[in-house]
Amino acid sequence: MPSNPAGSSPRPTGRWSEVLAVFLRLGLTSFGGPVAHLGFFREEFVNRRRWLDDRAYADLVALCQFLPGPASSQVGIAVGLSRAGYAGGFAAWLGFTLPSAAAMVAFAYAIDVLGGAAGSGWLHGLKVAAVAVVAQAVLGMMRSLAADRERAxxxxxxxxxxxAVPSAWAQVGGIVLGGLSGLLLTRDAAPADHAHLPLSVGRRTGLWCLVMFFVLLIGLPVLAASVGSHALDLVDAFYRAGSLVFGGGHVVLPLLQEAVVPRGWISNDAFLAGYGAAQAVPGPLFTFAAYLGAAMQPAPSGVGGALICLIAVFAPSFLLVVGALPFWEALRRRPEVQAALRGVNAAVVGLLLAALYHPVWTSAIAGRGDFALAAAAFLLLMMWKTAPWAVVVLCAAGGALLAIV
Known part of the structure; x- marks a missing residue:
């Protein structure tokens, strides 16, 4: 793809239907989490189809790692945008998201049909699987994002x-604290490599999207509090979660848990069971939002609730990707921005570490059998490199067996 000056818009060279077909196949087959997704994307779009070269793809990944939200989905949106314009960006998101979202909605209906299943053995096994998955995520992220004593x-x-202060505000404060601490403690680190990004949109469009991102982030809580609509409460909670998640899909766990469980929208058992089930489907982990929207008791729920929550949690990704592209070239060269980002990344590992203890561990590990099952699942993930979906299935079976004995 030829380079474009900063602030110009590239001319799309493909069709949105082509983008949709490719990403739908990836959405059906991309297991393994965001790192694996990025590997699938590179093979498809750099090596096989040559929609991007390696340097352009690496810079897109760097941009989406810098932004809050699901990095693999954001890279997909950017690739679709470069191939077929704004329709291509939407088609990329739809194709990659639809398969796992549909599976999670079906799982929510299965729990509802079974009635009282939140206390069954197989569902408890899914909660135990979440312990192993989150522990693996904490360890992997700590090695890359908190590897020195300052970031640790x-x-x-x-x-x-x-x-100590279990609230959504404490989580936001922790991210801000991480950014400030990174600015103070990690400014002497080596600067990140810079490669020219040949994908851009107009600065005016980018600025409009960034303004809309912040207007919604600040205005939705005020509007939701004044209107008193549960649907608007959902949009507010899930938009805020999608706006504040740095470091990958697993970090959405504590933000969503704090948003939906204390309010009584869904039980903690059902929340963790859905999170465990989300490990068994391909595509982005953010489709966990579709499960929550479908499984919640207050209306809107079901398919309508799933659509509201899914669109709300991904909306920040669209606004941020389009908004940041025109300004990324200059911004990422600044050492203070890189230092703050290092601190933010370490902070989100801390968020996930706290979530590993509560609610994941405290809700799932009730005895020696649960601990042994979680340890076995962790061994399979870390040392035997077993696919997460297979570990989830094994944990569900193990939980059912433990309930019998």
Missing amino acids: TIMVAVAALVL
């Missing part, structure tokens, strides 16, 4: 803050 200190401090 930020990680532990944020985890302690969130456990």
